[in-house]
Amino acid sequence: MKKINFNAGWIVYKKGEKDKAQEVHLPHDAMRQQPRIKGLKNGSYTGFFPSGDYCYEKKFYGIEDYTAKTLILEFEGVYMDSSVFLNEEHIGGRVYGYSHFYVDLTGKVKMGQENTLKVFVHCSQVPNARWYPGNGIYRPVSLWMGNEEHISPESVAIRTLRVSPAVIRLEVEAKKAPDTEIISDIFYKGDKIASAKGPSCEIEIPDAHLWDVTHPELYEAHISLKYKETVLDTAVESFGIRTIDWNVEKGLLVNGHSVKLRGGCLHHDNGILGACEFEAAAYRKIRILKEAGFNAIRSSHYPLSKCMLKACDELGMYVKDEAFDSWLESPGLYGYALDFAREWEKDLKSMIIKDRNHPCVIMYSIGNEISDTASAAGVALTEKMTDFCHKLDATRPVTVCPNIMMNMLTQKGVSISVSGSKVPKKEDITDPLATDSDSEMGGSAMINKIVSFAPAVMKLLMTAKRTDRGVCGCYSKVDIAGYNYGAKVYEKHHEMHPDRIILGTETIPSDIADNWALVKKHPYIIGDFMWTAWDYLGEGGAGVIDYGKSTGSFVKPYPIISAYTGVIDLIGHKETIGHLASIVWGTEKKPYIAVRPLNHIGEKVHYPLYRDTDAVASWSWDGYEGKQTEVQVYSAGTEVELFQDGKSIGKKRLNRCRANYQVIYHPGILRAVSYGEDGRELAESFLETAGRETVLTVHADKTVLKANGEDLAFIDVALTDKRGIVKNLKKQKVYVLVEGAGVLEAVGSANPRTTEAYTGNYFTTYQGRMQAVIRSGQETGGGRVRISADGMEPKEIQFNTVE
Incomplete structure (x- = not known):
């Protein structure tokens, strides 16, 4: 079928406010556009952005090309509880905000007339997700068009049977007549190398190039649906040739070779872009993560977008795709838990069908920090979901990722719910703009708060036997045991369960040296996923350091906006612990020098659970001459030597x-x-x-953009000297003006505490840096970006948009 971009020409408005409708080009995050509210109920968990109910509308003409055609509308992600209407007729929707779904328009479009498509999203029951969810149609929309006989989207399945010699099985489900033929041609770098006929066939691939993260080799299957010499429909599917095996003796094997996962958890938002998913943002993120030494990501805690999977396939990154953050017990009062019992099979199937042809996906996770798994009913459900995954795809292992402490307390009957005796219901009406400074969220947020208050006591409680009681049931039903914050008991648990394969699915980044030593030591420990690889919106301040007076044991008050737990910050800059991780993994060879900020020397420091250093790579502390500070050197090897101005310290x-x-x-x-x-x-x-002079230093990741209304250029701005050395202490409001064939999509910095808007035209630097994101227009042409700040010479970047 032909895929048609359906992202242009929409309007959006809040429920009951159509008179305030705005024109938008999808993807679009309505939540990011809202003014943040100080004191918003559960505000620190969403960055103080309020949720709401919204309507998206698009008018389109029933053109002649649509006549007698099969028409299928695909939504890659709508948050949440969406209902789709065509010409006022309800035709579909999806409760889960992270599943893609299809709506059949065949026979419903009025030909030769204007048609109105409406999508309602219901997000006003709050809280409803962890952490910042976004609201609206935040992923792309496409219209699939084909003949009556056709190959529907996602109806081609390809899996590797073996690699020596390489053989694949290709299966096609098509709507066709009995005398219609299916032909599959396999291409490698534009050359046809193999061919087969039939809806199910085995194809040997000559001189196969295997896929792994070091060699992300991809093939294409071109499938044709033919009647005699007439081609009725075609489909193209990208795939890689690779196998996955797992056992306790050798761990995780890719193409027969042992692999250790250098992993990071990745929330679904794109920082200053909000929840909007753009192909350019996905590729940039994976490229930066790979350069930082990561070879694996965990989608935490929702299924990855299609363009993110495509980026991981092409650039080489292993993926553990995660289905759910709640089952029957919700991390908040409302959200998916209210619908889980009747919806989970549909949504889990959607994720697996989406993932099955992507070689990057090596594992499925059926849930994160699911307290249900501590109960007998939860263990039974774990088994049911694992079997469900295996029936759809037996080639990948299944894991579940309980919080070890949370399950231990749940198993002992300690309640972690904030709802108390109140039972949340689908029909409840809540005020998304309500303020309540004392409100708290349940689930792991409560556990993290407890650990923040009394870490020593928690460690004493977390004995191997106590923790095992809460997880042994669910772990016995999956292929690989996912441990959230359980490194302390890896070895003891393995002694108790010698057939258990262990994966650190959520760990503290600063513990990477100890955790990686365990990974290297034991074949049954297959990797480590730190929380988090990249900073994210919401869970405000979980990694923020306070000086002087503490502003909160775990999350912080307004104007906190991001978690600040990432080893790569909100705008893509690698932080100190990110360099430590690279050094531990062996992917970074040089020592890394970091300095505790002299502007906070002498103040009491309140380190959070997720961050144990405030040191930064700067030796520019104007005004603090003669003050003593701590210099931290991170390095491989056994010893380091530090020199100051040529003299050994x-x-x-x-x-x-x-x-x-x-x-x-x-x-x-x-x-x-x-x-x-x-x-x-x-x-x-x-x-x-740095030298005394201060200049604006700007760098765009690209200056040629696609004229599709959806391509992005990321412009990094820094306050530096003339040699490009960043001045960490400098704070300056930087203005951005875009003219020509593009628009300013976002401005921002890595600052976790800010009252400035990502949707404005200026932002103040944080640690000497800020960022602007340019979005292409739909017309070809040229444009310019002007970056300016008081007292400095402005800089310009020219860009072009092309077909």
Whole structure:
């Protein structure tokens, strides 16, 4: 079938406010457009963005091309509880905000007339998700058009049977007459290399190039539906040739080779873009993660978008795709838990069908921090869902990811729900704009708060036997046991259950040295996924450090907007613990020098659960000359030596890949040298003070964009000296003006505390940086971006949009 972009020409308005409708080009996140509300109920969990009920409308003409055609509308993601109407007739929708779905328009479009498509989204029951969910049609919409005899979207299944020699099984479900023929041609880099006939066939691939993250080799299957010499329909499906095996003796095997997952959890939002999913944003994110040393991502805690899977296929990134963040017990009062019992099979099937041809997907997760799994009923449901996955796809393992502490408390009868005696109902009416400074959310947020208050007590409680009672049932029903915050009991649990394969599915980033040592030591521990690889909106302040007075044990008050737990910040800059992880994994060879901020020296520091250092890579602390600070050196090897302006401050043995020095600040150069066990020098790095002048330094990730209304250019702006050394202490409001064939889609920084809007035309730098995102128009042409700040020479970037 022919896929037609259906993203242009929509309007959106709040329920009952059509007079305030705005024109939009999808994808669109209505939540990001709303003014944030101080004191919003559960506001820190959503970044203080309010939810609401919205209507999207699109008018389209019933053109002649649609006559006697099969027409199918695809929505890749609508948050949430959507209802779709065509010319006032209800034709479909989806409760779950993270599942893609199809609506059949065949025979319903009025030919030669204007048609009105409406999509209602119901998000006003709050809270309804973790963390920032977005509202509206935040992923693309497409119209599929074909003949009466056709190959429907997602009706081609391809799996690798073996790799030596390489053989695939290709199955096609088509709506066709008995005398219609299916022909499948296999292409590699434009050349046809194999062919077969029939709806189900085995095809040997000559001289096969196998897919893995180092060599992301892809093939295409071109399927034709033919009657005699007439081609009735075609489909093209990308795939990779690779196998997955798992066992306790060798761990995870890809194409027969052992693989350890250097993983990070990835929330579904795109930072300053909100929940909107753009192909350009997906590719940029995976590219940055791969450069940072990651080889795997966990979709936490909802199914990945199609363009994200495509990016992982093409760039090379393993994926653990996760279906649900709640079953029958919700992490909030409302949301998917109210519909889970009747909807889960449909949504789990959608994820598996979406994923099955993507070689990047190596594992399915049926749930995150599901307290249900501590009960007998939850264990039975775990088994049922695992069997359901296996029936649809037996080639990939299934995991479930309970919070070890939460399950231990649940198993002991400790309630973690905030609803108390109140039973939330679908028909309840709540005020999404209500304020309540004392409101809390249940689930792991409560567990994290407890751990934040009394970490030592929690560690004493988390004995192997106590924790095992809460998870042994559900783990016995899955292929791989996913441990959220359970590294302490990996080895003891394995002694109790020697057939258990363990995966660290959620861990503290600063624990990476200890956690990775366990991964390397034991074949049955197949990897580690830190929380998180990339910062995200909501769960406000979980990783924010307070100075002087604490503003909260876990989440923080307004104007907190992001979690600040990512080892890559909200705009894509790799932070100190990200460098530590790369060093631990062996993907970063040079020492990394980080400095505790001199502007906070002497103040009491309140470190959160997810962050144990505030050190940054800067030796530019104007006004703090003569003050002493801590310099942290992260490195591989056994020892490091730190030099200040050529003079050695001393050699130190590394502890968990880190050594600390007390240094008096004055402008100059720091140099760190790493040494191996034999005393041989391994590598060196430098940190230099910026010059006195301050200039705007700008860099665009690209200047040629597709004229489709959906391509993006990310422009990084920094306050630097003339050599490009960032001035970490500098704060400056930076203005952005876009003219020509594009628009300003977003501005922002990594600052977790801000009252500025991502939808404005300026933003204040944080740690010397900010970012602007340009969105292409639908017409070809040229454009320019002007970046300016008071007292500095403005900079311009020229860009072009092309077909």
